[in-house]
Amino acid sequence: MTDTSGDPFVAEEFERLRPHLRSVAYRVLGSLTEAEDAVQEAWLRLHRSDRAEIDNLGGWLTTVVARVSLTLLKARRSRRESGLAELAECLPDPIVTPVDGTPSPEEAVLLADSLGLALLVVLDTLTPTERLTFVLHDMFGVGYDEIARMVERSPEAARKAASRARRRVRGSGAVPDPDPARQRAVVDAFLAATRDGDIAGLVRVLAPDVVLRADTGILRVVAGAPAVAQQAAVFRRLAHDTRPVLVNGVAGLANGAAVMAFTVRDGLITEIDILGDKERLARLDLTFPDDETLPEGAR
Structure with a gap:
């Protein structure tokens, strides 16, 4: 040999x-x-x-x-x-990149024909x-x-x-809208409504059967627009420190406590996946060129 x-x-x-x-x-x-x-x-x-x-x-x-x-x-x-x-059960690892940045060569290969969370x-x-x-x-x-x-x-x-x-x-409905601009517009509307504590505004951008999965070390699942809207409103304070990112190549959000991935179909959010596990967040590279890092806690 x-x-x-x-x-x-x-x-x-x-x-x-x-x-x-x-x-x-x-x-x-x-x-x-x-x-x-x-x-x-x-x-x-x-x-x-x-x-x-x-x-x-x-x-x-x-x-x-x-x-x-x-x-x-x-x-x-x-x-x-x-x-x-x-x-x-836990969420898969996300690949987080800045909205206006260029992914590294390694990230570009991972994101080619990317799979949302x-x-x-x-x-x-x-x-x-x-x-x-x-x-x-x-x-x-x-x-x-x-x-x-x-x-x-x-x-x-x-x-x-x-x-x-x-x-x-x-048959899963997990394939997102292919238009990045439409994705981002819906996610931006979700963020604005969350910051305002606007439950009705949140419900308007959520599909009636929307599913939210939150992984903080234990996976929790919330289903239905009213319940998900109420859950989102709880994080109103954190929403002011939240910035747009790409999560696995599709519209997402990130702050010091979580990375959020969205599936947008026909102008509505059908799924939200939130990684809030501190240990797993610490392993992600969330430092972007236009700022030193995301808020403390996401390092």
């Missing part, structure tokens, strides 16, 4: 492919930390492999990252089903095999024959898994 760790070409190619590999892992796992772990494991396995036996380095690494991600996803699902409190929540309801198959085929164009080898199923079984996932995604 030939150790590839000292080959500068391999190291350079790996770094070139790293953003793509991280993007695959993030979409499968919904966790930036676990995605980085999966990429690092691929690097370690590459070190232990014979480079002469790898015809397509990008394909080989994508396969390794996919398999590692699938293993992590299955382990997470198993521990959750065992009832471990520390693995209770609401859609990542939907993916979290799929089986590990359905999620991996959907992500690889529908987002990265990997063929069913290749996916079948990764998941140890037949190509037909892989095709059916992707089809089931696709139906769940299409």
